[in-house]
Amino acid sequence: MTLLLNRARMTTSTTGTGTVTLGAAVTRFATFGEAGAVNATAYIYLIEDGNDFETGVGTYTSAGTTLSRDTVVLSKIAGVAGTSKIDLSGSATVSSTLLAGGATQAVQETGTATTTFVTPGVQHFHPSAAKAWGKCAGNASTVDASYGVTSVTNGAAGINTWNWSVTFSSAEYGAIPGVLFGGSGVSNLAHYITSLTTTTAVVLAETAAGTDFDPTSHFISAFGDL
């Protein structure tokens, strides 16, 4: 896991493009160690050397004390942006910083990156996140809470269609129905999905005797690829 450090900035006398040996803390800043850096752990770094900078992911080693430059995300050397490493002059500073941009939809859907941050706008694209969910009255007279839902259509007793505002990339996704029943006189209430499309999920609730039945509330959550 890649981490940030609180207000850590250090000098380095290292030259060249290899691993950086960390020197002293810059005035009013902490060392990586003081900021809580853990040995053999990756951190997002920023190296500034004159007018050049390099930002990326590096591994901190407490013995030494060093920071490897494993992946350069962005650098600008002599006015040229790219992913090259700075040929350090011996008077650079190294700090821990945020990388701009964050994960894209594709990065979230892949779900394996450990070197980028996730903004709220793309969080739900991770496979583990619900793409839509909701709670409505059993007769669908109210949609009490929802996400990714345009509406609920009650088509008959016990039959509610959840209409998504998102469109799944295919009908190969998971939808989990649920019911709440606070009344009496009904036992072994069953509920299940009867139909699934890229824009809808139909949920049926029925009694053990096979009578379609309005529970107190219907719930749904859906997971899959958008």
Add this chain to the structure above:
Amino acid sequence: MYIISSAADGMVNVTTPAPKFMAAVTQGGFGQIPGAEMKTAQSQIENSIKAGFDPDFSSRFVTALVVGGETDAGGRDLIRIRHLYQNTNHQVQSFPTLDRWFRDAWRQDAATGVLYIDMVAARLVFAKKLIAAKGEQASVLISRIETAILAGAPDAALEAAHQALKDIDLNALAGQMAAANSPAELSSLWPASALGVMTV
């Protein structure tokens, strides 16, 4: 307000717009589709077209989710086009107050859009629920009667209740059901002494 429509099989659909959706398409965003990720919006438009929706509608739908701009009527229109396009007789009205016990017998007048309970369908609902209730009741009673017998303490009250179930005269009931002219008349035929009050 609710969108009332009729499916191809005559069943009445009552569609409730989600407040979050209506807020998004009228005022914009709210994370229903990430507004900052326009590439996502584009892929949602493409998914919508792939799902069979008109490109112009797909663009309008996704754009509204991201930036808003629709009226309440426009929001309901988006729902109707996206989800109820196979339905007819769309009406926007308050939640129906018809007897929900006969929900599956609700129908919509093709000319006026007014909802009513169709008596032919209502008799089928009544029959289906009666048979289900009778079967469930019998199953429970038989289980309890046999448990009592095997425990060496037969329960005459349970056996009487089971006999009352068997004594329901379905032939007579069929005639009474056919003669019933309203849902209320039909409901009054429920053999409550044997089955208990109508619930499900």
